[in-house]
Amino acid sequence: MDQDELKRAAARAAIEHVLDREVVGVGTGSTANFFIDELARIRERIRGAVASSERSRRRLEARGIEVFDLDAVGELSVYVDGADEINRAMHMIKGGGGALTREKIVAAVSHKFVCIADESKMVGSLGRFPLPLEVIPMALGHVCKEVARIGGRGVLRQGFVTDNGNLIVDVHGLEILDPPAVETRFNQIVGVVTNGLFALRPADVCLLATMAGVQTIIAAT
Ligand code: 5RP
Numbered sequence: 604m605d606q607d608e609l610k611r612a613a614a615r616a617a618i619e620h621v622l623d624r625e626v627v628g629v630g631t632g633s634t635a636n637f638f639i640d641e642l643a644r645i646r647e648r649i650r651g652a653v654a655s656s657e658r659s660r661r662r663l664e665a666r667g668i669e670v671f672d673l674d675a676v677g678e679l680s681v682y683v684d685g686a687d688e689i690n691r692a693m694h695m696i697k698g699g700g701g702a703l704t705r706e707k708i709v710a711a712v713s714h715k716f717v718c719i720a721d722e723s724k725m726v727g728s729l730g731r732f733p734l735p736l737e738v739i740p741m742a743l744g745h746v747c748k749e750v751a752r753i754g755g756r757g758v759l760r761q762g763f764v765t766d767n768g769n770l771i772v773d774v775h776g777l778e779i780l781d782p783p784a785v786e787t788r789f790n791q792i793v794g795v796v797t798n799g800l801f802a803l804r805p806a807d808v809c810l811l812a813t814m815a816g817v818q819t820i821i822a823a824t
Contacts, residue, residue, distance in 0.1 A: 607633070609721035609812035610685075614638035616810045616817040617683045620717045623648050626676045628709045629663060630684020631656040631702035634719050638683050639663055653679060655709045656702040657766050673712065682713035686720050686806070687732040687799070691823040693718070693806040694782040698735030698799030701763055701771050707797050710804050718806035722813045729782055733758070733773035734789070735799040740770055742794020749792045750774050769796055 604612070614637035621627055621642070629639060629652045639659065642652070643666035651669035653676055654660035660670050684706060686695040695718060697703055710716050734755070738746050743759065750757035750772065760771035779785050782802035789798035809820040 604814060606721050606723065610634040611637045612817050613719035613721065613810045613812040614641050617717050617719050618645060620681050620683065620715065621645070621649060622680050624650055625680050626650045626671055627652045628679040628682030628713045629654050629659050630682070630706055631659050632685045632700045634685030635659060636662060638719060639666060642668060653709055655684065655705040673709065677712070679709070679713040681715045681717060682709050683717045683719060686718050686724055688726045688729050689718055689720055689724050689806065689809055690726055690729055693809060693822040694729060694800070694802040695806060696729050696732050696734055696799050697801055701735065701760065701765050703735055703799040704737045704765065704767060704797040707801065710801065716806045718809040720809060720811055722811055725811055728779060730777040730779040733775045734777055736772045736774060736789060737765055737767070737796040738770045738772050739794045739796060743770060746772060746792055746794045753788060767796070
């Protein structure tokens with residue numbers, strides 16, 4: 604199986620977590636795209652979806668799935684999304700696709716976060732994948748200085764503007780030993796809208812696609 608087949612297998616397994624007649628939270632990225640395709644097969648069973656990006660909104664609508672604004676729904680039973688890295692505590696780095704802020708909002712109102720990933724995403728400790736920050740444009744210089752003070756190296760993602768009209772700074776060189784503390788620290792930088800650590804609200808379950816099948820992993824205590 605290649606990586607795309609693994610992503611598709613994880614996405615297919617997530618359908619078991621979707622409840623009938625509910626609105627489903629849908630993430631962003633290539634794994635989430637496979638999930639959208641699987642969701643389209645059962646679209647008669649669900650009310651619709653809330654999308655974490657305009658890209659996912661368009662893909663959902665193109666497959667005949669109604670997309671609701673979050674405020675029209677309030678809370679969600681389940682949110683399904685990919686990750687750039689995930690550890691055994693279900694802490695994640697997300698935002699490789701630049702949708703981290705809306706992803707964090709949808710995760711915050713969801714009772715269950717199902718992370719779908721291929722086995723390359725499972726790591727012992729987070730930080731090899733650069734940590735994305737969504738940054739208000741006028742704060743770019745200030746944010747990069749603060750990132751350096753914390754010990755990281757901020758690199759502006761060239762030619763990229765988020766759905767919210769902001770920039771992405773990818774932070775390289777971090778060793779993230781205490782993900783909730785690091786998430787809190789980056790949130791304190793003025794001008795940072797969100798950072799891509801999902802540790803304060805981790806996933807509840809990870810469906811990890813391996814060559815031996817899809818494993819269901821819950822947080823190690
Ligand atoms: C987008 C994300 C994605 O979930 C993350 O980048 C994983 O993407 P992919 O499924 O393409 O590997 O956080 O902002």
